[in-house]
Amino acid sequence: MAEVQPHTFAFPILIGDIGGTNARFSILVDATSAPDQFPHVQTADYETIDDAIADVVLKNSVHKPRSAILAVAGPIDGDEIDLTNCDWIVRPKKMIGELGFDTVLVLNDFEAQALAVASLTAADRQPIGPIAEATEASRVVLGPGTGLGVAGLVHARNTWFPVPGEGGHVDIGPRSKRDFEIFPHLRRIDGRVSAEEIISGRGLLNIYNAVCAADGIAPSLDAPPEVTEQGLSGENPQAAETIELFVRYLGRLAGDLALIFMARGGVFLGGGISPRILDALKKPEFREEFEDKAPHNELMKTIPTFVVTHPQAALAGLASFARSPATYGIALEGRCWQR
Incomplete structure (x- = not known):
C-alpha cells in the first residue's frame, strides 16, 4: 500500500x-x-x-x-x-x-465531525452561554446519539489535527445528593458507569429508568424519543428530570474534555440529540456544570460552547x-x- x-x-x-x-x-x-x-x-x-x-x-x-x-x-x-x-x-x-x-x-466518523468543527461557519452553530465567537485554537467535539463519539481538534502551525479516540467510554461518577440516589440504579458494563451509558439515546432511557427506581415508581416510557418528548414538554416529571440530568452530565463531561485538550477554541456538541434539546442546553445547568471545575472555574468561563446545527x-x-x-x-x- x-x-x-x-x-x-x-x-x-x-x-x-x-x-x-x-x-x-x-x-x-x-x-x-x-x-x-x-x-x-x-x-x-x-x-x-x-x-x-x-x-x-x-x-x-x-x-x-x-x-x-x-x-x-x-x-x-x-x-x-x-x-x-x-x-x-x-x-x-x-x-x-x-x-x-x-x-x-x-x-x-468522528474525525469527520472534527473536520466539520474546524470548517463550519457561525451560521452552522448555536452558542451555549455568553461567548458567541470561536477562536482558532484547539477544540473538542462530542456527539451524543446512538452512542457517544468524542474527538479532539488540535490547532498548530496553521493546521488542524483531528484526534479521534474512545472518550465516550470514560467513567462517569456521582457528585450531587440526587446522583447518589440515582446511580445505584443505573445499568452498568462490567461494574462501571461509562459516559456512553448515560449520555446517548440509550443513556436517556437508562437515566429515566434509574430516576423511576429512585422514586419508587414503575416506568411508563420505554423509548428514548418518548423520554425526550415528554421530558421537554414537562408532561412526565421523571422524564423532565431525566433531561435536566442528561444536560448536567453532558456539561460535566464537556468540561472535563475541555480541560484535557485545553480547548480554548471551544467545545462543540454534535450528534443527533443535541439539536433536539437545544432549549434545555441553553438553560443555566449545562454551563454551571461545565464551569464547575475548581480550581479552574475562571478559566472555564472563557471557553465557549456550541451546538452544531448543520444537518450534514x-x-x-x-x-x-x-x-x-x-x-x-x-x-x-x-x-x-x-x-
Missing part, C-alpha cells in the same frame, strides 16, 4: 458518512462547486456498501468519481473494515477493483478536507488505498 499525498486525490470525489443506521453520500465535482447530494440510504436496505453506492450514487450521477473519502463508524484496522452497528464491511481494494475508484481513503456536518467536514487537504493534518498510512 503506497502512501498517498493529499494532492493526489483526484476529482470528482465521492464523500460518504456511513453510520450504523444511515449512510449519506455526495460528490464533489471539483474544488469550488457545491456538492451533488443524493438521498439518504438506510443501511438495512442494502446487503453491502458497494451495492448502495452503485444503486444510489453511480446510477444517478453523470460524474464518475475517481476518489472516495469515507467516514465510518467502526475501527479501521485493515482492508476489511467492519462497521460497529450494521453488517456492512468496507473493502477498499474491492471498491477500487469493482467500482472504478483510483483512491479510497477511510476515516473515523460530517459530509461538510469531509468536503472541506477534500477541497483543501493541506489545511488538515490527516495521517493516511494504513487507511488509504490506491489503484
Whole structure:
C-alpha cells in the first residue's frame, strides 16, 4: 500500500458518512462547486456498501468519481473494515477493483465531525452561554446519539489535527445528593458507569429508568424519543428530570474534555440529540456544570460552547478536507488505498 499525498486525490470525489443506521453520500465535482447530494440510504436496505453506492450514487450521477473519502463508524484496522452497528464491511481494494475508484481513503466518523468543527461557519452553530465567537485554537467535539463519539481538534502551525479516540467510554461518577440516589440504579458494563451509558439515546432511557427506581415508581416510557418528548414538554416529571440530568452530565463531561485538550477554541456538541434539546442546553445547568471545575472555574468561563446545527456536518467536514487537504493534518498510512 503506497502512501498517498493529499494532492493526489483526484476529482470528482465521492464523500460518504456511513453510520450504523444511515449512510449519506455526495460528490464533489471539483474544488469550488457545491456538492451533488443524493438521498439518504438506510443501511438495512442494502446487503453491502458497494451495492448502495452503485444503486444510489453511480446510477444517478453523470460524474464518475475517481476518489472516495469515507467516514465510518467502526475501527479501521485493515482492508476489511467492519462497521460497529450494521453488517456492512468496507473493502477498499474491492471498491477500487469493482467500482472504478483510483483512491479510497477511510476515516473515523468522528474525525469527520472534527473536520466539520474546524470548517463550519457561525451560521452552522448555536452558542451555549455568553461567548458567541470561536477562536482558532484547539477544540473538542462530542456527539451524543446512538452512542457517544468524542474527538479532539488540535490547532498548530496553521493546521488542524483531528484526534479521534474512545472518550465516550470514560467513567462517569456521582457528585450531587440526587446522583447518589440515582446511580445505584443505573445499568452498568462490567461494574462501571461509562459516559456512553448515560449520555446517548440509550443513556436517556437508562437515566429515566434509574430516576423511576429512585422514586419508587414503575416506568411508563420505554423509548428514548418518548423520554425526550415528554421530558421537554414537562408532561412526565421523571422524564423532565431525566433531561435536566442528561444536560448536567453532558456539561460535566464537556468540561472535563475541555480541560484535557485545553480547548480554548471551544467545545462543540454534535450528534443527533443535541439539536433536539437545544432549549434545555441553553438553560443555566449545562454551563454551571461545565464551569464547575475548581480550581479552574475562571478559566472555564472563557471557553465557549456550541451546538452544531448543520444537518450534514460530517459530509461538510469531509468536503472541506477534500477541497483543501493541506489545511488538515490527516495521517493516511494504513487507511488509504490506491489503484
